Amino acid sequence: MESRRRGRPRSFDREAALAQATLLFWERGYEATSVADLTRVMGIGPPSLYAAFGDKRALFEEVVDSYGHAFGAFAARALEQEPTTRAGVARMLREAAEEYTRPGRPRGCLVISAATNCTSEEVEGALRERRNATVRDIQRRIEHDISTGELPEGTDARVLAVYVGAVVQGLSQQARDGATRAELEAVAAAAMSAWP
Amino acid sequence: MESRRRGRPRSFDREAALAQATLLFWERGYEATSVADLTRVMGIGPPSLYAAFGDKRALFEEVVDSYGHAFGAFAARALEQEPTTRAGVARMLREAAEEYTRPGRPRGCLVISAATNCTSEEVEGALRERRNATVRDIQRRIEHDISTGELPEGTDARVLAVYVGAVVQGLSQQARDGATRAELEAVAAAAMSAWP
């Protein structure tokens, strides 16, 4: 017979605590968020945090994964569901303008902003690799659309992909700097008029 | 008669020390740079730093000013010297691609990246205000060009200015993420094809 785990059970909701940690890391970034800040918003003591999540860095990695599924999935969804890369990128930019300015949550993108100026090269590098992987994914889709004739033959796929990445990062930064949703949606539309 | 200052003279080059501090803040950001790091690269002890510059934050403010004159002036120069805002922005983006990837110095823009995720709201806000002031300056130039007919009447000056700001910030971030000068110059050119 399967039995429940022995010993004293955990006295807090792990998922809820993870969600609170996500919001705090999202708003303040990795290094500016202290373990004391985390335990306060998670409503637990330091030993509970370390027992449940390992250490600050492991918690952050779990936060990044959780964020990618909950808040960052719109981008992959847009690229996947639209029939062309052009339509996918247009939708991704439009939804980014909306997601990055949604009331009641931190502005901008955690993957873009949470590990800049980070003492730990591993943490900063992990998020950089995520960003660059997205740019490479877009580049591959552009290359595919060039091969099918959907995009003109002379198109530089890498440059166009970096342009899209730069616009997304710019939207995140502008959202953090106070731009409104309507402004960023118009910026996203304007950015698409550079599409070949 | 004017006499030299009394007492023991300073035993280091203040400008050279400020330049070293600029490079370090540029590369690592405000909070990730410790006073111990600064005194090491500046070649002085902590009391000399505090006597010459006040405290860490005052030193950073002086660094930001110095950076603005030495490394950030290309943007204002481009906007000022070109006959139209279009030409000014095009030159600014082209030169940003070059400046942000120049070998032998940190990548990207200090004003954009050095105070993100900063515990001190004043420091982060000061750089945000600089960024937003640049966007407002571009907006004013666009409005002027609309009034002279250089730009079409229906142009949304604020949105176009935010677009330019987002592209510049995206170029800085992409430079930090490893994009090459050639790639960013091509991105800058592509971004201009969204100009009305």
Place this chain on the structure above:
DNA sequence: GTCATTCCATAGCGACCACTACAGAAATTG
């Protein structure tokens, strides 16, 4: 020379950092 002034090097301040030792509390096992 002597004094006043200014700067420098050492050494260390309290505060906060990520993290943990320890003991008691709450569950299952028998």
Place this chain on the structure above:
DNA sequence: CAATTTCTGTAGTGGTCGCTATGGAATGAC
């Protein structure tokens, strides 16, 4: 019931943070 296991709250650990007290060194004034 007692024994075992697991988690929790308190109270710290050593280390680094920005910053400074102190005493001696290097200058100009006289």
